[in-house]
Amino acid sequence: MTTTIETGALNTALRTVKLSGMLETIEGRLAQARAGELGHIDFLQVLCEDEITRRASMAVHRRLRAPRFDEQGTLEGVAQATLGAWTAGLRKVPGHLTT
Numbered sequence: 001m002t003t004t005i006e007t008g009a010l011n012t013a014l015r016t017v018k019l020s021g022m023l024e025t026i027e028g029r030l031a032q033a034r035a036g037e038l039g040h041i042d043f044l045q046v047l048c049e050d051e052i053t054r055r056a057s058m059a060v061h062r063r064l065r066a067p068r069f070d071e072q073g074t075l076e077g078v079a080q081a082t083l084g085a086w087t088a089g090l091r092k093v094p095g096h097l098t099t
Helices: 009-014 020-024 026-034 038-064 077-091
Strands: none
Touching: 009 020, 020 026, 020 038, 026 038
């Protein structure tokens, strides 16, 4: 007997507790449980592991997109830019203050 999950109520409940990502894998995990591959605790554990993996993956993607750097920088490039700004600032100092 194959049944599908009533996703309306489950979707609302999982969103409320911020676990909506579980909906992506629950059908496959239920099939494993029905086939006898997963017990109750194992079923819950793999669903939680799926959610943890999904969140870690999303965090990596967010961190990679967040900086939006135009170009790759190096420490040498930062040092050169800092030195350039510092020497430009020295040129603006009145002559009687530099001696």
